[in-house]
Amino acid sequence: MARIRLGMVGGGRDAFIGGVHRIAARIDDRFELVAGAFSSTPEKARASAADLGVAQDRAYGDFKEMAKREARLKTGIEAVAVVTPNHMHYPVAREFLKRGIHVICDKPLTSTLADAKKLAKAADSSNALFVLTHNYTGYPMVRQAREMIANGDLGTIRLVQVEYAQDWLSEKLEDTGQKQAGWRTDPARSGAGGSTGDIGTHAFNLASFVTGLKLDSLCADLDAFVEGRELDDNGHVLMRYEGGAKGMLWCSQVAPGNENALRLRVYGSEGGLEWAQEDPNYLWHTRLGEPKRLLTRGGAGAGSAAARATRIPAGHPEGYLEGFATIYSEAARAIEARREDTPVPGDVVFPDIKDGVAGVAFVTACVDSSRRGGAWVRLERYAG
Template identity: 50%
Template structure:
């Protein structure tokens, strides 16, 4: 049980930033966290103007993340921030995260964790050295029915897993909007800001994380076909992967941002020896379960027959929609409950500890680098290297 609100500092997420507002709503939803300070833009003037709009106290409304971390570090323990939330584009993740860890602050960070695999490994090493917490906001793992699916697989309900099919089609980059003033499109298609991959780095990582999270397996081999469909685009905007997992299972992963008409149609199907499951992000309250020798079943959020993990991450009675914001909030809540337990000298429960961490961040960056390498290679199967 938390005995205090956790004080959060935010880096990025100021004026005209989509994901910053999502993080603040998610962090605030359970009353466990308060926004105490911020450096909300790489432009000091914009940072301070953004902080003023959010009523951050003037003396803790910083122009740069370095200024914030150094100033907060000097404050008394009962005033300084407990953790920092980093909601900047990919290229601006590593340095503030490393500086925060070096100054003793826990970290929440948007995915993918860094710009390169080397940076991710360094952060993971620092987390292990310091014993601090790092939470990676792979939102979709926060849905109650995703938790339910994971537990059913873990309990062997479907027998050995044989096949995993996951797809994440979007249509918002079907036209060259990065050249038409769309800031979100501009940085995501810029290698200097996004990294080696566009579509696979942005949403393919979500699909891969979900496949491993629900199945409990790890990807060991990849055969990748990456495409740049829109003329002049510098990074992939579409891709198809064949996968091999560490138990011998096979899989298919499709991610596309040029699938005109699609919104965020993330879908996963997991097939075992005696049954299978199916979950759609655009209808997240329902988990479809199918059996080899019995009628299909629908599991629904908010019911007492669900696992402790699903119930821990449900907020309303059955029939009341719980969506993206609630799933995002579940990531923050589990992190906050774990951090509060650590601060009180208590042991977090297994349900509290169920959030993506630095190890997941390393696997995410390895996924990006291996997919790009496979896409550039002529060999059929490319070993998943970390």
């Protein structure tokens, strides 16, 4: 089937996540990058386009212009990747959604809960798809964990221990001009959550994706340990899920020795699972009363959900980019289904607009709870 024509907003020179999206889109060869508003500075936008092999006449300095023109082109883009700082997700995505162009948007959904809800409306009223790149859900062993829990392998879920620790903001990196640190610690561009928004949402999303549990309430204690920092760089959160499971979530960007340490542990009445993003090809599984088993991507014991997200045999490690590519490939399958006017296959499970709203609600609830001294807050107040 012909490759999907993809555009991109953001992701010019110096950006990090734009490049990741482009590789992810290429790995399984289902997309072709043909247009972009890679920067709001026209010259930079054109230079980035040249770097990326995108034709100059489809290099835009303005995302609105891009949306309008691409929508009119006969072979205009079918989907757009939105890889700007958070505060731009809403205005950008809206322009494409309203023209029926599918949106593949980076996380968190938006910088405010109000924007999130408006974007949800825009997505609901569009017939385009909305894909949120909580990329960690694309790892094969994350899919394996989700399948096992859905199958009841752990019995009733009691405990969710999730954490996402980094150390790159242990000092005031934002004062050095480092671009990533700049916008991620800036309330105007990131929203009210710092580490909670940047990585806490990933952790929250991962736990929800794997367990299928819905959060009822939380109690959060957020800190900005680095003096003068405006947004939290550490978050401690207790969680109560509907149905009685309990959880702890820790996110931190000031934990020296942690590069990108997203870890999930889930315990139920009949077993436990443990997974760590930095060693993603492994999943520890314990059936209560039996020895621990080390399940591997592609190895004995890996089921069909993992297999669908697996490219190469066990022992040949797949990594972050492949996990990300799985989100893109599922987006492609959904888009192809739309092309053909057929239903999206049931095994396409990428995070979507609802997950995005839930994530922003989570961050907002954390910030509120912490401002109120660590009071318990109900999620229904936010996610509505």
